[in-house]
Amino acid sequence: MHIAVVVKQVPDLVEELEVDAAGTGLDRAWVKMKLNEFDDHALEQAVLLKEAGGAQVSVVALDGEGIDQVLYAAVARGADRALKVDAGTQEPLDSRRAATALAGAIRDLGPDLVLTGVQAADDLFGQMAPFLAAELGWPHVSVVSQVEVAGAAVRVQQEYAGGRMATLEVDLPAVIGVQAAPQPPRYVPVSRLRQAMASGALETATAGAGAGTGGAAVTQLAKPEAGRGAEMLTGSPDQVAEKIEALLRERGLLRG
Amino acid sequence: MGNVLVYVENSETGVAPIAFELLGAARRLAAGLGGEVEALVAAGATAELAPALGAADVILRMEHPALSPYLPEAHVAALTEAIRSRDPQVVLVGNTSAGIDVAAGAAAATQRPLVAYCTGLAVDGEAVVAHSQVYGGKLVATTRTEGPGVFTVVAGAFPGAEGQSGGKAAEATLAAPATLGSLHTRFIAATAPSGGIDIGRADRLVSVGRGIGGPENLELAQELAAALGAELGASRPVVDSGWLPKARQVGKSGMTVKPKLYVAVGISGAPEHLEGMREAELILAVNSDANAPIFEVAHFGSTCDLFDLLPALTERLQAS
C-alpha cells in the first residue's frame, strides 16, 4: 500500500488578514502561514493506516515559501518520502491549477491512495481533492472522517448534516478528502524534526502549471460589510459580566 | 438565453432543505438571465421527490438504483450528464458534503469554472457576480463569471420559502448515464446520529471552541452552563480533539440548533459553524479577536479573554 498525502500551507486565520493594494488578493507580506489543519488530519490518517497494516507514506506539496519545513515535519511524523513539485512559480496556485500541476507528479509516483485535506481557507474556486480525482480519473469521496483498508479498496466514513454518516467502499486507486482523522494529529518532538532535517533529502519533480479553467475572475477581496453586527459590551470582565447579567434578566433568560 | 440548473440534493428523508434555498436563488437569477429554472432530481425513485419542486419551470427526473443511497461517483455522473444535455449557463449546487463532491466533479468533467462558498449571487449584464466567504468567513471575495459556470452555495445564505412555493412544473425524464452500471464506489451502511444527548432540544447552550485551549479548561464552561441552566455545545475542533463527544457538535457536520440563548465561547465563527446556530434567538459571543466572524451574527459580543470573563460571569449568575 502506497499512500500519498498532499499538503499545503494556508494563512493562519487567528492573525489579522490584510488585502493587497489591488484589492483582489491577500497581502502576503505579513501573513503567517501554517499547515492546513485538514491536511494535518490527512497526514495523521495516513500514519494511522501505516501503523495498522503497513504502508509507504509519501508527502507531496507544490513548491513555495516555507514548504521544506512542512515536508520535514511530515517526515518526522512518519512519512517515508517527501516530494516537492515545482510548478514553475512560487506563487500559490488556485485549487484547479494546483490539481493539474500535481496530477502529473502523482501519476509518476503511482500511489494506491491519495489523501488530502477536505478544503482550505483559500479555495475559492473549489476543493482540490475532487479536481485531482477528475484529473487522474479515479473515484473520490470528500468530508471523510475515517479510512480503513479493505482489500483492494478502502472503506470510508462520509459525514453529512445533522450528524448522519455513511460508510462507503471505494476501489483503489482513489482520492479522499479528509475532514478529520479518527484521533487528533500527534505532536512531534523537536529532536525528531531535527533528525528528519538532517537526514532528509527532499525529492523534487516538475510539473507544468495547469491551465485551469478561465471564466471566473476575482474582482474584489474585502472584509465583510459590517452587517447587523454585534453590540459590543465593553469594560472590565466584571463590568461585562454585569452587563450580560442585566440583559439576560431583561429577556427572562436567567436560570430559574 | 441562459437557464439555471439546480442540483436537488436528497436522501431517504426526502428533498434536502438546501434544495429549496437554491431554487429560490435560481428563480431570481433566471429572471435576470431571461431563462428558465431546471431542477435535476437524481435518485433511485423520483416520483415522491418531484412534487416538492414546483418552484422550478422544469423538473428533470433521472432514475437509477445506483443513485440512492447517495454515492459521490454516481451523482457526479448524473450532474455531468444533465449539464451536457441541457447546457445551462448557471449550475447551482449546495456547499454541503455531497455538494463538495458533486459540484467539483461535474465542473471538472464539463470544463466549467467553479465558484465555491457563495452567499450572494446576482446577474450583471451577461455575467454572474458572486460573493463568497473565504478565509473562514474573515474575507469576502467577489467574482465575475462571464460564461457558463458552477456555483456552490452556503446553506442558510438564501431563504428557503421562495423555493418552496410555486405551481406545477413541467417534467422531463433524463436517461441515466451508462457509467452508473460500472461504479468504483459502493454504499455499505448508514449511521444515524448516536444516541444520548440531543442538543437540538436544549433552549440554552454554552458552546466552546478551540479558544478554550484544552480539556482541562472545560470546567469553566461547564460551570457557566450550570449557572445558566444550559447544555454544553462545541465547535468541530473541540470534538475532533476528543475533548467533548460528537453529539455536542454544532454546525455543518454536526447539529443544527435554534435555542433561546446561544453563548459562543472561543469560537471564531467559521461559516461551517454558523450554519448550525445562526438562527438562535439570542447569540452572545466571547472572543478576544475583535475581527472574529462570530461577531457578524452575534447580537452581543465581548472581546474579554474568556479565562477572565467566564469565572466573573459564572460567579455573578450564581449570586443572582
Ligand SMILES: Cc1cc2nc3c(=O)[nH]c(=O)nc-3n(C[C@H](O)[C@H](O)[C@H](O)COP(=O)(O)OP(=O)(O)OC[C@H]3O[C@@H](n4cnc5c(N)ncnc54)[C@H](O)[C@@H]3O)c2cc1C
Ligand atoms: C466540510 C466541513 C464541515 C465542518 N463542520 C463543522 C461543524 O459542524 N461545526 C464546526 O464548528 N466546524 C465545522 N467545520 C470546521 C470549521 O471550518 C472551523 O474549522 C471550526 O468551526 C473552527 O472552530 P473554532 O472556532 O473552535 O476554532 P478557531 O477557528 O481556531 O477559533 C478559535 C477562536 O477562539 C478565540 N480565542 C482564543 N483564545 C481565546 C481566549 N483566551 N479568550 C477568548 N477568545 C479566544 C480566537 O480568537 C479564535 O477566534 C467544518 C469544516 C468543513 C470543511
Ligand SMILES: Nc1ncnc2c1ncn2[C@@H]1O[C@H](COP(=O)(O)O)[C@@H](O)[C@H]1O
Ligand atoms: N497548491 C497546492 N499544493 C499542494 N496541495 C494542495 C494545493 N492545493 C490544494 N492542495 C491540497 O488539497 C487540500 C484542499 O485544498 P483546496 O484546494 O483549497 O480545497 C489542501 O489542504 C491540500 O491538501
